Amino acid sequence: MITNMKRPVNILITLIITIVMVSCWTDNKKPNFQYMPNMYEPVGYKTYGEYKGFPRQMEAMLPVSGSIPRGWIPYGYKNTPEGKALATKELKIPIEVNEENLSKGKELFNIYCAICHGKKGDGQGTLVKREKFLGIPSLADKGRNITEGDIYHVMMYGLNSMGSYASQTNEKERWQITMHALDLKSKLNGEPLWSSTQNDPTEKETTSEKAN
């Protein structure tokens, strides 16, 4: 009699214990435990790690102020309407216009720009079609009449609603994107491709010198 009485209680207790244990083990909000963590955890600082001794305990820090990445060239135009006008007038593509740079430019344009400006540069990217952004002008917009220096300057600093892309791309990549954008512009205008008009051998020499 006594054993019979206890049985449902026993079952209940086991059930509760199992549920608790299973729910602990399958809690996917916490990382699993490790066997000998000192094999897993680095002695040095882990990327994005949290350590004492850093400001805000953040391992991820900005470089020391004034430090310059290898190959970096300062950009001399200011983020003002005057600076933009100057860049539009003076700034020219310093790297060679070739197939490799153009295809890289296309790839990068499709990653960073096409989401708003459209793969054809007509201002009809996915975000525009979904009405997240509106009023993105076509690259061939007559009122803007964009040039190489113009495109580069805007990528560097951003303009109005557009943000700066200087942190996602490097100098060479921005020029590659510029090349592709100019090609798209000429295509939209129904003109011969901009890049096909750039194959003057004398110009090539001077531009490659500049790049070095």
Next chain:
Amino acid sequence: MKKVNFHNLSSNLSLLLLAFVLVFSTSILAQENGDVKAGEALYKSNCAACHKLDKKGVGPALRNVAEKYERDWLYKWIKNSQGLIKSGDSKAVALFAEYNNSVMTSFPGLSNNDIDNILAYTSLPKPEPKIAVAPVTAKNNDDGNLQNIILAVLVLILLLLVIMFYLVAKSLAKLYKVNGIEEKIEPKIPLWKIFVKNQFLMLVSAIMFLLVAAYFMYGFFMQIGIDQGYAPVQPIHYSHKIHAGANEIDCNYCHSSARKSKHSGIPSLNVCMNCHKHISEYNGEEDLANGYTKDFYDKEIAKLYDAVGWDDAEQRYTGEEKPVKWVRIHNLPDFVYFNHSQHVKVAGVECQTCHGPVEEMEIMYQHSSLTMGWCIDCHRETNVDLENNGYYEKIHEELSKKYNVEKLTAAELGGLECGKCHY
């Protein structure tokens, strides 16, 4: 608003009436102030990049702008704002200075009639917030409560049953005592004793027990240190489903360092602000069952503004930044080297191959096991693209001959050598 009022009436008559009213009302508006529809199209394609109707954007909010300035002045400003500023117009100069000297693009292509249409659109009264939203969210909470209530009731019933059984058994025992019936203790040998005495049965069951235990022990030990399915709660709820899925933003847009560095990188907040400077509220689909409402997402965007120090009302940075403590999901142990750029750029592996259907993940989780066996499986199966790789042509040819295959896998190129990943 009219729609809401009439919505509950189901008779055909009321629907007809509704249609009549709607058609009539739009035609009146169109006659009065220029074509609102044409104005809306022009507004969306020309103005909306920088202006919002009810909120400061790069430029001022445009609702009822026609009342603030004279028509002629607006024509001049929209067609050539810089010209107006240079001519020394005091209103123009003040406006230019107020908005940090951001140059408004000139629109010489817009006629006075076009501008009238746009102004007709911006003069529309502000639509009242949808009333339907509130009851729906309330209902959603009810759903959650209902589930909890059902659960509580079930637990209660279970408890009651247990207590009932206990009481019944107790009263039965009492009844036996009162009636003088005693439990007959039969001299029968219990089943377990028979079982214990049978040595063969004991041996077989012991072996079975050990095998089953070994099976579970193996499974348990093999999952130590593996975080497949790990989905931590992030400080800001970022939905890959919305960004990479619905909006089709390329993975590389935010994780730009995956192309050129060891790490795919946690995007810095300035990358978020490339879009969210403009997008301050969520207007997409709501997932009411899980509580992902517009209100929920708007609060998450507000958290981003708080962290990056963006004053949305004034449209400027305050300079008070708070770092966001994102929780890293994918961790490889220290003794293994992995490089993103090598896989993304050189091999051209899709992000989804390892990270799973990220574009469907509302909450990001670890899709793959990230064990060594998992790496090696892929290296064994993946053919390497050797086209247009002149520098290594000779060695690729010789390796093909050695393994007698046309296409080399990553493993055959040395992708299984210990030193490639462990050093």
